[in-house]
Amino acid sequence: MAQTQTWTDTGIAELINLLREELATGMESIVGLEMATVCTAVVGSTFADPADTATHHADGGLAIQAIDTVGVTTVNTTNDTITFDHVLTATADNNLAGIHVCNNDDDVAFIECCFASVLPMTDTDTCTIDGQSTLDQA
Amino acid sequence: MAESVRTNAGMKVTVNNELRTGVCTECGTRTEKEFYMDGERKRVRMTCPKCGGMGKLIVKTFTIPAPRPPQCTRPRCLWKFVKAVWACSLMNKYQAKRCDYASHNRDRIIKEKYRTGEPSPQNIKESIKAIIILRIDKLRRC
Numbered sequence: 001m002a003q004t005q006t007w008t009d010t011g012i013a014e015l016i017n018l019l020r021e022e023l024a025t026g027m028e029s030i031v032g033l034e035m036a037t038v039c040t041a042v043v044g045s046t047f048a049d050p051a052d053t054a055t056h057h058a059d060g061g062l063a064i065q066a067i068d069t070v071g072v073t074t075v076n077t078t079n080d081t082i083t084f085d086h087v088l089t090a091t092a093d094n095n096l097a098g099i100h101v102c103n104n105d106d107d108v109a110f111i112e113c114c115f116a117s118v119l120p121m122t123d124t125d126t127c128t129i130d131g132q133s134t135l136d137q138a
Numbered sequence: 139m140a141e142s143v144r145t146n147a148g149m150k151v152t153v154n155n156e157l158r159t160g161v162c163t164e165c166g167t168r169t170e171k172e173f174y175m176d177g178e179r180k181r182v183r184m185t186c187p188k189c190g191g192m193g194k195l196i197v198k199t200f201t202i203p204a205p206r207p208p209q210c211t212r213p214r215c216l217w218k219f220v221k222a223v224w225a226c227s228l229m230n231k232y233q234a235k236r237c238d239y240a241s242h243n244r245d246r247i248i249k250e251k252y253r254t255g256e257p258s259p260q261n262i263k264e265s266i267k268a269i270i271i272l273r274i275d276k277l278r279r280c
Binding site: 002003005006007012038068069071073083085086087089090099111113115116117118119120121123124125126127128129130131132133134135136 | 148149150151152153154155156157158159160161168169171173178179180181182183184193196197199200201202230231233234236237238241242244
């Protein structure tokens with residue numbers, strides 16, 4: 001299975017709430033997904049119910065945490081792209097199947113990414129994530 | 139006269155991911171988070187506080203962009219799109235197998251291209267060849 005990544009429906013709804021100045025928060029957190037086999041990212045995934053049978057890691061250095069850097073950049077038009085960079089450091093042996101990029105309230109997953117293979121991480125291993133999302137009118 | 143088709147690109151996501159050991163390959167020191175500027179973008183990486191080295195690369199994974207939708211309804215345009223989808227599917231298959239192979243051989247010496255994904259096959263012919271080579275032990279080591 002290939003690496004898959006997508007904005008989720010609930011992530012888009014949160015974005016619309018931000019535009020409407022309703023109760024919503026921006027991109028702030030990241031959490032590792034745990035699953036024995038490769039998962040497939042789908043738009044219908046939510047924070048509480050990730051893709052396939054994946055679950056959020058609760059410990060081992062892969063639990064929910066603040067993203068190291070969130071920035072803005074330009075791909076086609078000025079400031080049309082949000083960037084996020086983060087290093088997950090394992091503190092125990094764990095499988096990392098993917099990630100959820102979440103809001104500051106830790107109740108909405110904006111982006112779901114399932115890696116091309118399940119990454120077996122041992123204690124002290126590091127996973128450097130470099131992500132970006134472009135809202136493109138091209 | 140063929141009709142032209144308009145498409146909207148929407149929201150695109152790309153994620154690149156690098157799995158490394160947490161110990162410097164040069165001096166054996168535990169690596170630490172280092173923030174740095176890449177142009178105007180603030181980024182983060184794991185480096186050795188003593189010598190600036192990095193942990194051993196286990197595997198890199200990345201997003202393979204989906205082919206652009208056909209821009210017209212002529213048979214030639216549609217055939218070009220079908221070929222692009224086929225190539226993308228094979229490239230994805232190769233990358234999945236490569237990542238699996240590299241992550242399950244983390245402590246063994248394997249070819250660097252299987253860890254970095256570079257160079258990667260770029261078309262149907264190269265992808266089929268790369269998948270066959272990856273499957274056969276003797277060819278993989280050549």
